[in-house]
Every structure is written in structure tokens, then in C-alpha cells.
Amino acid sequence: MTRKQINNILIWLATIILVIIIMIPGLWVMLSAFRPQVDIMAKPAVWIPRNLSLLQFETMLFGGSEGSMGRSAVPVLDYLINSFTISILSTVIAVIVGTMGGYAFARYNFKGKNKYFLGIMLTRTVPGISLSLPLFILFARIGLIDTDFGIIIVYVALNIPFTVWLTDGFFRQIPKAMSEVAMTDGCTKLQAFWHIELPLAKSGIASAGIFAFLISWNEFAIVSSLARSTDSKTLTVGLMDFTAQFVINWPGMCALAVVIIIPAFILTFLVQKHLVSGLTFGGVKG
Numbered sequence: 001m002t003r004k005q006i007n008n009i010l011i012w013l014a015t016i017i018l019v020i021i022i023m024i025p026g027l028w029v030m031l032s033a034f035r036p037q038v039d040i041m042a043k044p045a046v047w048i049p050r051n052l053s054l055l056q057f058e059t060m061l062f063g064g065s066e067g068s069m070g071r072s073a074v075p076v077l078d079y080l081i082n083s084f085t086i087s088i089l090s091t092v093i094a095v096i097v098g099t100m101g102g103y104a105f106a107r108y109n110f111k112g113k114n115k116y117f118l119g120i121m122l123t124r125t126v127p128g129i130s131l132s133l134p135l136f137i138l139f140a141r142i143g144l145i146d147t148d149f150g151i152i153i154v155y156v157a158l159n160i161p162f163t164v165w166l167t168d169g170f171f172r173q174i175p176k177a178m179s180e181v182a183m184t185d186g187c188t189k190l191q192a193f194w195h196i197e198l199p200l201a202k203s204g205i206a207s208a209g210i211f212a213f214l215i216s217w218n219e220f221a222i223v224s225s226l227a228r229s230t231d232s233k234t235l236t237v238g239l240m241d242f243t244a245q246f247v248i249n250w251p252g253m254c255a256l257a258v259v260i261i262i263p264a265f266i267l268t269f270l271v272q273k274h275l276v277s278g279l280t281f282g283g284v285k286g
Contacts, residue, residue: 032254033057040250056255076256078230079238084263086148086234087216090155094212097156098163099205103193105164106171117168124161129221136225146228154222159212166211170204171197206271214264235260 032040034052060076105117135154136145144150178200179192187195198205220236227233235256242253 029254029257032250033258035251037249037251040254056251057259060252060255060259074238074241074252074256075230076235076238076259079233079235080259082148082232083217083234083236083260086151086155087213090152090159090216091209091212093152094156094159094163095205095209098160098208098212099167099201101160101164102167102169103171103197105168107176117164120161120164124158127221128158128219132222132225135222139226145226146232148232151223151226151232151234154226155212155216155219158219158222159215162211162215163208166208167201167204170201174200210267210271213267217264218260 031049033056034054035046035049036051036053039046039050060074101120105113131154139145139150144153174197178196179189182192182196183189218236223234224237224240227237239253239256239260242249242256
């Protein structure tokens with residue numbers, strides 16, 4: 001066995017070990033969602049579940065019988081509807097606005113173009129947690145605290161910079177000659193964009209949409225300060241409803257975490273082809 005082969009084996013082993021270490025917390029959460037509180041709090045830890053049950057999901061989603069910590073009083077279905085509403089609407093708006101912005105930066109030359117583009121990108125470097133207090137003060141004064149509309153505005157603003165960056169790089173890879181030929185044949189610029197350039201950019205737009213949805217779906221820092229009631233709380237904020245002064249409902253919290261993970265996992269799996277092609281093709285500017 002050569003030295004190169006030994007190095008490759010060591011790299012693969014190190015990678016496998018690292019992946020296992022990364023997966024352990026997620027695996028623990030998933031298993032805990034199907035276990036009673038007694039098994040979760042046992043010392044020494046019970047790694048191999050003795051009894052698996054869907055009781056937590058039944059209690060949480062359908063208000064079924066008593067769970068391991070009592071009947072669930074957390075309105076998970078309301079939080080689920082809020083999460084889907086806010087994430088889908090903010091994603092659609094951000095993708096539409098970001099795609100138009102990306103196309104403008106890719107196809108048109110105007111004064112201060114590079115400065116505007118840099119300014120948009122720099123807005124995304126600000127951590128979300130640092131925006132929580134300023135947004136709370138501002139929204140409290142204009143009456144947008146505890147409203148879906150206020151949260152959607154924030155998420156649209158968070159997602160537009162990445163959408164602009166990704167679609168800009170993608171539109172740059174599409175030859176201008178294609179739309180020019182179409183306009184020579186009688187198409188207007190809008191028709192050339194709609195029928196030629198936009199379909200060719202669908203992978204990049206899909207990638208931007210996936211990331212925008214996942215950011216909105218998983219975000220916690222900002223929405224936790226803006227959402228105060230059941231009317232606007234999302235699933236991520238709802239996790240805190242499983243905590244009390246002296247006890248934490250670990251099975252319920254883990255079950256809700258699984259509910260949060262499932263839609264994101266399914267979405268990524270269904271559109272992974274567009275995700276990979278969009279990032280690899282549109283991430284490099286010509």
C-alpha cells in the first residue's frame with residue numbers, strides 16, 4: 001500500500017468520524033422525540049431506546065391523551081400555519097424582487113452600480129441578533145409588533161441580498177446574444193426575458209428560493225422579539241413554550257424540533273437537482 005493510499009484512507013476515516021460526531025446531537029433529538037421524559041433524564045444516559053412512541057406527536061398536533069409531561073397546551077398547529085404563511089410569502093416576495101434586482105445588475109450599466117451592489121451585499125453581513133432591539137423599538141412605534149406583516153417585511157429584507165447576488169451571477173452566465181436574437185425576430189425585451197432568459201435561470205431562482213425559505217423557516221433571533229402571541233409566533237419561537245420555571249418538557253420540545261426539520265428536509269430533497277446546478281452554475285460570475 002502506497003503512502004498516498006494510506007493518506008486517502010486516513011482522510012476518509014477522519015471524515016466519517018467527523019460526520020458521526022456532527023450527527024449525534026440531531027440523532028439524539030430525533031430519538032428523544034419518541035421517548036418518555038424518564039428515559040431522556042436517566043443517568044447514566046439511555047442511548048438505545050427501550051420504548052418508542054408517537055404519543056408526543058399525537059398530543060402536540062391533535063391534542064390527544066396525556067403525554068409524558070401532561071396534556072400539551074402549546075398551539076403547535078397555529079404555529080405551523082404561521083410558519084408556512086410567513087415563510088412562503090416572504091420567500092415569494094424576496095425571490096421576485098431579488099430576481100429583478102439581479103437581472104438589473106447583470107444586464108444594465110448605471111451610475112454607482114458597483115457601489116449599490118456592494119451596499120446591498122453588506123446589509124447581509126449584519127447579524128440578525130443585533131437587529132432585534134432596533135427592530136423591536138421601530139415596530140413598536142409604528143404598530144407592527146406581533147403581526148405577520150411585520151415579520152414578513154423583515155424576512156424579505158434579509159433574503160433579498162442573497163437572492164440578488166445569486167441571480168446576478170446566474171444571469172451573467174446567460175449570453176446576451178440569445179435575447180438579442182429573439183428581439184431581432186420581433187420579440188420585445190420583456191418577451192425575451194420572460195420566454196428565454198427567465199426559463200434558463202430557473203435553477204438559480206429555485207436555489208435562491210430554497211435558501212430564502214429555509215432562512216425564514218429556521219430564523220429565531222428576530223422573530224422571538226417581534227412575535228408575542230399565538231397569532232404571530234412561529235414554530236422556532238414555539239419551542240420555548242415547552243420550558244417552565246423548574247422543568248423542561250424535553251420530549252415535547254424534541255418532537256416539535258422534528259416537525260420543524262421535516263418540511264425543510266423534504267423541500268431540499270425534492271429540489272436538490274436545481275439547488276446543486278443553481279449554486280455551481282450561477283455562483284461564478286463571468
